[in-house]
Amino acid sequence: MPLDLYYLDASPPVRAVLLAGKTLGLEFNLKLVDLFQRKHLDPEFVKLNPRHTIPTLVDDGFVIYDSHAIVAYLATKYGKDDSLCPRDAKARAIVDQRLHFDTGTLFPRLRNITFPLLFLGKKEMTAEAKKEVEEAYQYMEKFLEEHDWVAGDNMTIADFCCVASITSLECLVPGIAKHPKLAAWVERCKKNMVGYEETNQKGLNNFEKYVKTARGEI
Template identity: 45%
Template sequence: MPIDLYYMEASAPCRSVMMTAKMVGAELNLKKTDVMAGDNMKPEYLKMNPQHNIPTIDDNGFYLNESRAICAYLVNAYGKDDTLYPKDAKVRALVDQRLYFDMGVFYHRFGLVYYPIMFSGATKLDEKALKDFNEALDFLETFLGQNKYAAGDHLTIADIALVASASTFVATNKTVFDKHPKIQAWLEMCKSEITDYEETNNQGAEAFGQWAQSALAKLESE
């Protein structure tokens, strides 16, 4: 049976799950969940996920939220091998570190810059948040100077999660990585390796970018 995925296409975390599922051959039954309209606050959704965030999966009665945990689960449950989430303790620890970096620093700091404009009515960019965000970009540039990929010598779910984030950044600001050539090269390399990249990620990233740019355009016109 296919796995139900409750998602929004514009959401980077949701797209990381879609990319991972495609890479391991797990079939998804996509269920659009409009959090702006409150779909995630309905009783049947809260029963699956009391945190009421997206993405959430229902794998034949097994419910799981938090995208990076879902990606790891998909590889463990459906992957033909452990390439995307290696079992070697040291390699897996490095993948985990990059996943936590994506969640707690890389994407988080992006949100601190742009979410107040998009969702909270802020009238200007926070300079401190922007400085911290640029520092996060520098961190990834440094990581990619140590390894060809985010966590070693081949594509893993760490790359997939970070690609979902990075592509969202580019869709929001086309010049975001102009000072980060290693990130630019890595992103293009990953795009070429991720199955059905346009469908599973790029369309949603562009949708987010249009949303963000619309909010920023209003800011600039004030």
């Protein structure tokens, strides 16, 4: 059965799902939703997802949106074991905490900069927005102090979500290099995540193009 994924690869939460899909060996039937053409507000898409966000997944008629919910669903349904999305209560709680960190901290701080820039034409980010991103890097550094991956000793769905957001933040507020554990984790993700180049890196390059165009740099 095809897995339909409504997407735009520049979108960080979409890239988290694409990364999860590669590791799980899944093929998506990709359906482009061009946010710049306001296609997410098309009545047909809103009927599918009233919150009109990408990514949105349709698995044999089952509709699920929010990247964190999607990656957990895919890993639970299609994972060969529970390493990406642990069943153990404590291990899973840490994964959930990091997923919520992405939802509640990384993504909103990214959106605080990208929405005014890409959709309202505001080229300058506020000092506060920049400071919040630098603070987010510090939180990540702390998470990675004793472990190689954001939720423990092995890669989980939380790494897919966090790396998509963090690498996008780095395009806006370069600063990862100041945090050795964080910088090493980004390199680890690049090296170890299946299909990193064709998913996160490719979409990130497009994201960067949008950012540079909006800033008048290209």
